[in-house]
Amino acid sequence: MDKQLEQLAQFVATANTVEGLTRPLLALLQRITGLESTYLTAIDETAGVQHILIANNSGSLLLPEDLTVPWQDTLCKRALESQQFVTEDVAACWGDSEAARQLGLKSYISVPVTNQDGTVFGTLCGASSLSVALGNMPHLPELLRLCADLISHQLSREHFAKQVAARANETELQLSRVRLVAKVSELCVAAQSLRLTVGQTAEFMLQSGLCSQAVAFELENDQFVAIDPAQQGWAAVVSHLQSELSLDSRRQSIIRLQNDDKTQQEFADYLQPEQTLFLLKVYSDVTAVAAIFIQAQPEATQLAENKPLLLSISNSLSLLARRLADHQALTQLNKQLEYLAQHDTLTTLPNRRYLFDELARQVARADRQQQSFFILFIDLDGFKAINDTYGHETGDEFLCEFAKRLRNVMRSGDFTARHGGDEFVMLCQCSAGNNTEQQAAQLVNRIRTATCGIFGLTDVTLEYAGPSVGLIQWQPGDSTDGDKLLSQADAVMYQDKQQRRKHA
Structure with missing residues (x-):
């Protein structure tokens, strides 16, 4: 024994x-x-x-x-x-x-x-x-x-030992979930692109081992467009799976999709049996703008029971979507306000404020490059008579048509602004090496030709004799004071107005 x-x-x-x-x-x-x-x-x-x-x-x-x-x-x-x-x-x-x-x-x-x-x-x-x-x-x-x-x-x-291993696996799984949520949250805090962030989130989910497939989509009018073009084949699969749902179910953030025998047979190249399918949707306010399709690993059964994990990811991405949408709206509003601050509301031409900023830029650039440019001061002769005779609405329409004709004679690099009332200013490029006096004469003649003649307005047709134009040439070494330069051009315009009155 x-x-x-x-x-x-x-x-x-x-x-x-x-x-x-x-x-x-x-x-x-x-x-x-x-x-x-x-x-x-x-x-x-x-x-x-x-x-x-x-x-x-x-x-x-x-x-x-x-x-x-x-x-x-x-x-x-x-x-x-x-x-x-x-x-x-x-x-x-x-x-x-x-x-x-x-x-x-x-x-x-x-x-x-x-x-x-x-x-x-x-x-x-x-x-x-x-x-x-x-x-x-x-x-x-x-x-x-x-x-x-x-x-x-x-x-x-x-x-x-199995219990210890199971607890260790469960702990590791929970840590993986925490790490995944933390990574997605951190990514969303600094992200500037929803498209890239949704794509990276899908990659994170795949790398975490909690799913065997994670495909990121943008949603355009409820149509699925894969962020990775190589995965676009999944769009038909997900569209079909969603079409089987009720309308109310489609509006949820986390949607459990059917993976029955019929579906597997129809999409045998994509879906695997005994796997849990989810669709995680990202909303900007009430509009779904992105989605992630998830095919859970068979051994990761906890994922099918752990919707809070997916909901946390969905909420983080939805908060990002709303933040980016708000930022885009604010940026657009700021652009509109900036545009309104720099443009004349009637003619939509740059206004006096924009004019002085542009004049300073052109002076600085021309000085650096040792070039010259033309400054033209344009005054609408007889505009007061048009207003008095036909009314302010016709006068405003005339101003808009006049501004349109000035735009039509602009060349690349030229700038036109409404200085105020019936006065306009143009900044025009001067070609180096050519006869500047001839260039100036041709420029003035082109403006006069474009802005005189018949103006067919809504309630009246006018025969307009054209504006008075004052042109000066800025050259390196000249004054850089915007008010002084415009005063010089205005003085030349006044001389032109006097000459036109003598010959009228």
Whole structure:
């Protein structure tokens, strides 16, 4: 007995698994008892069956591993109920067992193996079709109980190890979720592009291991457009899956999609069986602007039950969408305000403020480049008479038409502004190396030709003789004072007005 105990101690010391401990124990029991087969079973009382998990066969009686038999007819059940775990004459003890009769069992041993909570896991058994003098082994019941206890202890160890591993996996999964939400939140705080952020979020979700597929989409009139063009084939899949939903379901942030046999058959190249499908939608106010399609890993069943994770991601992206939309609206409003601050509301030409800013820029640029340019001051002769005769509405319409004609004669690089009332200013480029006086004359003539003649307005047709025009040429070294330059051009315009009156 001492030798057997020493061997048992070695088995326990070296075994890391139930199988690693049980196989040498079964071999040892076979050598000690002389039984043809020793084996470990598991009992499933709910299903009413008993399975042979591990077997050691050395004679003509072969009990294969994975053999499953009805629990009600087994010798193990009879031994357990009668508490008789060793018998040399099976027929005398349990002659009503059909299984024992078919196998021709004569000698039999069985002892229960329990779980950590005391419930029966299975049995440690031995059987033989030959008669074996088991009664000559007084320590056999004690040895059987010891072996069963060792297996029970190893089962408990493995169960505890599995629990620890499961808790570790769950903890790691929770950490992965926390890290994922943190990464997405951090990304959304600094993001300037919803499109890029939704695409990166899909990549983060895929890298986290919580899903086997994550496809990012932009939504245009509820149409899915893949952010990655290579994934556009998924658009038809997701569109079909969403079309199967009610209208109210489509408006939710997190939508569970159907993955039935019909859908898998129709989209066999895309969808995998037994996977949970989600559609995560991103909203700007009440409008869905983006979405992420998620195909959950089969082993990540927690994801299917953890909508708060997806909802956190959806909320972060939706907050980003609203922030970017508000920023875009504010930027657009600022542009409109800036435009209104720099343009005349009637003619839409740049106003006096814009004129002085542009004049300063052109002076600085021309000075750096040692170039010159023309400044033209234009006054609408006879405009007061038009207003007095036809009214201010006609006068305003005339001003708009006049401004339009000035725009039509502008060349690339020219600038035209309404100085105020019936006065306009143009800043025009001067070609280097050519006769500047000839250029100036041609420019004035082009303006006069464009702005005189017939003006067909809504309520009246006018014959207009054209404006008075004053032109000066700015050259490097001249004054950089905008008011002074415009005063000089105004003075030349006044001279032109006097000459036109003499010849009128």
